[in-house]
Amino acid sequence: MASLIGIDVGGTFTDAVMITNGVIERKGKIPTNQDDILNTLISALDYLQISKAKNIETITVSTTLVTNAIMQKHLPEVELILFPGTGMKLSSLPWPVDYSVLTGVLDYRGRVVVPADQSEWQTLAEKLNQQSVKPLTAIVSKFSHRNNVFEEQLAAYLHREVPGITTALGNQSGKSNFYRRTLTTYLNLAATELFQNFAYQLKMAVEARGCRAPIRVLKADGGVLPLAKIRPVESIYSGPAASVLGTLAQSNPEESYVVVDIGGTTTDIGLVLSGSPLISTHGAQIGPFLTNVRSLAVRSASIGGDSAVCLDQGEIMLADYRLGPAYCIGGISPTPTDALRYLNLTDYGDLQRAEEALGMLLPENQRTASDLRRTAEIIVEKMVEKIARAIQQLLEEWKTEPAYKVWEVLHHHDDFKFYIQLSGGGAPGLEAALENRMKMRTVLTKFSEVSNAIGAAMAKPTFSWTLHLDTKFSIYRIEETGEQGIWTGPKKPHREVENFLKELAQKQAAGLGIETDDLEKEIFDYFPLVENYHTVGQIVKGAMHVPPGVIGRIQS
Amino acid sequence: MNKTGIIFFPAFDWSLGEFHPEREERLLYTQEQIFEEGIMDLPQVRQYSPGVADLFDVLRTQAIFPDFQQHNLDAHLIAVGSSLVLGNALMKKEITNGFALVRPPGHHSGATVWGNRGFCTLNNEAILINVLRAKYGIKKIAVIDTDVHHGDGTQDIFYHDPNVLYISIHQDGRTIFPGTGFTEEKGGPNAWGSVLNIPLLPGVGDEGFLYALENWIMPAVEVFKPDLIINSAGQDNHFTDPLASMNVTARGYGKITEMIKPDLAVLEGGYAIEGALPYINMAIFLALAGEDYSGVVESQKPQNTEIGGDTIRSFLTDLKRTNEAVRPSWAFRKEPFLPAGDWVYSEKSIYYDTDGFKENRREYIRKCSHCGGTVLMISQKPSVFQKAVLVRIPFEACPDCEQAGYDLAETFQKSEKTVLLQNQLRNQVHLWTDGREVNPFGG
Numbered sequence: 001m002a003s004l005i006g007i008d009v010g011g012t013f014t015d016a017v018m019i020t021n022g023v024i025e026r027k028g029k030i031p032t033n034q035d036d037i038l039n040t041l042i043s044a045l046d047y048l049q050i051s052k053a054k055n056i057e058t059i060t061v062s063t064t065l066v067t068n069a070i071m072q073k074h075l076p077e078v079e080l081i082l083f084p085g086t087g088m089k090l091s092s093l094p095w096p097v098d099y100s101v102l103t104g105v106l107d108y109r110g111r112v113v114v115p116a117d118q119s120e121w122q123t124l125a126e127k128l129n130q131q132s133v134k135p136l137t138a139i140v141s142k143f144s145h146r147n148n149v150f151e152e153q154l155a156a157y158l159h160r161e162v163p164g165i166t167t168a169l170g171n172q173s174g175k176s177n178f179y180r181r182t183l184t185t186y187l188n189l190a191a192t193e194l195f196q197n198f199a200y201q202l203k204m205a206v207e208a209r210g211c212r213a214p215i216r217v218l219k220a221d222g223g224v225l226p227l228a229k230i231r232p233v234e235s236i237y238s239g240p241a242a243s244v245l246g247t248l249a250q251s252n253p254e255e256s257y258v259v260v261d262i263g264g265t266t267t268d269i270g271l272v273l274s275g276s277p278l279i280s281t282h283g284a285q286i287g288p289f290l291t292n293v294r295s296l297a298v299r300s301a302s303i304g305g306d307s308a309v310c311l312d313q314g315e316i317m318l319a320d321y322r323l324g325p326a327y328c329i330g331g332i333s334p335t336p337t338d339a340l341r342y343l344n345l346t347d348y349g350d351l352q353r354a355e356e357a358l359g360m361l362l363p364e365n366q367r368t369a370s371d372l373r374r375t376a377e378i379i380v381e382k383m384v385e386k387i388a389r390a391i392q393q394l395l396e397e398w399k400t401e402p403a404y405k406v407w408e409v410l411h412h413h414d415d416f417k418f419y420i421q422l423s424g425g426g427a428p429g430l431e432a433a434l435e436n437r438m439k440m441r442t443v444l445t446k447f448s449e450v451s452n453a454i455g456a457a458m459a460k461p462t463f464s465w466t467l468h469l470d471t472k473f474s475i476y477r478i479e480e481t482g483e484q485g486i487w488t489g490p491k492k493p494h495r496e497v498e499n500f501l502k503e504l505a506q507k508q509a510a511g512l513g514i515e516t517d518d519l520e521k522e523i524f525d526y527f528p529l530v531e532n533y534h535t536v537g538q539i540v541k542g543a544m545h546v547p548p549g550v551i552g553r554i555q556s
Numbered sequence: 557m558n559k560t561g562i563i564f565f566p567a568f569d570w571s572l573g574e575f576h577p578e579r580e581e582r583l584l585y586t587q588e589q590i591f592e593e594g595i596m597d598l599p600q601v602r603q604y605s606p607g608v609a610d611l612f613d614v615l616r617t618q619a620i621f622p623d624f625q626q627h628n629l630d631a632h633l634i635a636v637g638s639s640l641v642l643g644n645a646l647m648k649k650e651i652t653n654g655f656a657l658v659r660p661p662g663h664h665s666g667a668t669v670w671g672n673r674g675f676c677t678l679n680n681e682a683i684l685i686n687v688l689r690a691k692y693g694i695k696k697i698a699v700i701d702t703d704v705h706h707g708d709g710t711q712d713i714f715y716h717d718p719n720v721l722y723i724s725i726h727q728d729g730r731t732i733f734p735g736t737g738f739t740e741e742k743g744g745p746n747a748w749g750s751v752l753n754i755p756l757l758p759g760v761g762d763e764g765f766l767y768a769l770e771n772w773i774m775p776a777v778e779v780f781k782p783d784l785i786i787n788s789a790g791q792d793n794h795f796t797d798p799l800a801s802m803n804v805t806a807r808g809y810g811k812i813t814e815m816i817k818p819d820l821a822v823l824e825g826g827y828a829i830e831g832a833l834p835y836i837n838m839a840i841f842l843a844l845a846g847e848d849y850s851g852v853v854e855s856q857k858p859q860n861t862e863i864g865g866d867t868i869r870s871f872l873t874d875l876k877r878t879n880e881a882v883r884p885s886w887a888f889r890k891e892p893f894l895p896a897g898d899w900v901y902s903e904k905s906i907y908y909d910t911d912g913f914k915e916n917r918r919e920y921i922r923k924c925s926h927c928g929g930t931v932l933m934i935s936q937k938p939s940v941f942q943k944a945v946l947v948r949i950p951f952e953a954c955p956d957c958e959q960a961g962y963d964l965a966e967t968f969q970k971s972e973k974t975v976l977l978q979n980q981l982r983n984q985v986h987l988w989t990d991g992r993e994v995n996p997f998g999g
Contacts, residue, residue: 086851092842
């Protein structure tokens, strides 16, 4: 019997589970040390006693390492080189980093309109040689997802001229949106060394405990990839994805529901439609950086059981930060957890201290039982209101997803019967109030205290292959991998193009250690290319996905 | 900074046929361009999801003959519905302006519809305008049609409406489809001057276009004092367009948009799929969003020679003089079925180029000094011996005109197979088939 291990590093606690045949064998929470994620993870593994476990199939971690490094600006300096070509001015968008600009224009099909100016490259190489011994350089051109020529040529040139240089190219993530592609390339390069060190040390620590199980990392899109294959930037915001997957592993496979996971400082909200988590149409945003990292559509509301409660001109307010744990478990400030404890909606923490915490919000002469009760109720109401608004926002976002085909629009608003799957610390105490506020049936997730770790343990690998084929130019490109190649098939392909993509996907999946049994095919679009009333080729767009999901269900 | 709404609905699964210029790849490169530029990520931009228009909103503005079910309208209803989504967002002040980048287009689709003409079946802007008037009580709206083709459908719908100023600047109808839009067409008996047509010589380029805007169109708009301005944004004045020859550039379009300052722009034609659409749509969009569009540069350069400044200036001066000299000449007619009042009569033949048939129409307009006047249209599709009748009681109709509309509806429902009453005054639509009132809206 092989076991699955899941660890989710949260803002306050790190959850850990060991699951064997759908049964939770061990579970627990340990405090997170945000300054030392590696040791937090290793402590969690020790807590699960992995060295004693006989047969571990995989260890999956959801880590805030890269998120923290980005948010705290603990990233090394990266030289950002752009070929922005023509079109919108760079200054129209906010750039959180400095960049330099080179000459060269591609059009929307990747044709060179204005060639690159190699005399500029020489100046650039000289500058890089002077600046740093081992410069990190991200090179991105507009439309490089259609033609990587400028990026590849400049990289080759710099590798000749600048010893020790490391380059990252925009076309390696071939998704459109020059701005997001640039920031993603930049962040990924900046986080690579940090992540590789972490990966190496984690692997060593696990092996030192006599465990040879492969280590996988949870991604923002709810999928996992082996530690060595993941692009570091893809690990951002895997926490909310873990919430959604954890719920998925503990509910009926076909149902549609809103996932609400109440944590200490934030509440994560996600959407599952007929058993499939909703993917965001845009990429993830992290701090000031918009990326093209594929992610689940999730909302993170800044409210949790530990949110500080304070008075603002006599009115009770819920802050969007925490000042340590709840007062009833030894903290310094009143929190929603204290209110829930006082109302006996939970049995977590000391009742006496909960009462004291609420009393701090009232003048001394008003600390009667009914006033304390009313205060506690207001806190719970306000918390539910904040969560309800975030749920409504996500539902609204889902309803207003863009659509580009008649078929999509006509089938866009299929009716789903939603209910709420509620998990997290304060969940039991908020069930009734949330049900009442949202007018939606609310169900408590069984192992809600370690739901995220369950999600990590049971997540399946995901991957997508989005093909863009231009048969006029005989060039194909894969967005996710940045692969660009020559098409040797017919000018007007049909079935052969789907088989081509399928074979390519299967081959690459094998390299990533992903099974492709449930490869999902999107409807392919075939655009005829007409010049002077003659069809001269086609542009074909299509995609295949290994969708996010979980391996089996947790036995309750 | 402007808060700009965008709906991008390319209808990638809808096409009129394999070799048709209005084809599914029309917005393919625009998508490549706008997605790659990241314009949806501009902080002032909000992308909206397409909507589906309902039948009521369509029939209040256009009569679909012989009956609604005989047309496949899915794609058209989404193009209209998407324009309505932006209209509603504008009224709710979520946005300061918006661009409905949708297909199929609509401005050749008129008051009566038997099929598809000039790639249009439903008129996106006209339906939008009447929704804004009915739902939000907007009084006066100006439409500036910058498509290279005359927007004969939009003109047809509002020809008798004094509260909609329709201005079209286009390539001369003697040289291009649909063969209308001459400067003599200035509006019906109760709406004289509410239509302004500026047919241009081919090849005037940015300079001529901007000159006409500055010296003629915008002053006319200023006099009219509209509550809203809608731009029928056709992209076929571009120097690469295969169907026209106007020589306008993408940056020229940016400038045009900056001058018109439309509250809403709705995409119309434009068939230079590669050379024009991706660039023009970007330039218009950036101009709406208040961003610099000077970096939008086509990969091709203009080949044709432009008509020079003096030539175009004197041409437009002459045209303006002709326009001002035109006087109305109404033909009055008495018929036994017409209620009291003076009725102006005209005839029209409309060619449906996509489907290859003709509609013949007899129009009667009640001359009125109080309102837009009741309109009667007796429409015929001769090829199949079908006849149908539209009666329109206008927005803000006077009591006499309202009564005339009811009388006409009553008269014709007995004798004609299909009768549609658009009661814009009371925001009602009635449809009779074989003398019986039917409810086409379900429920």
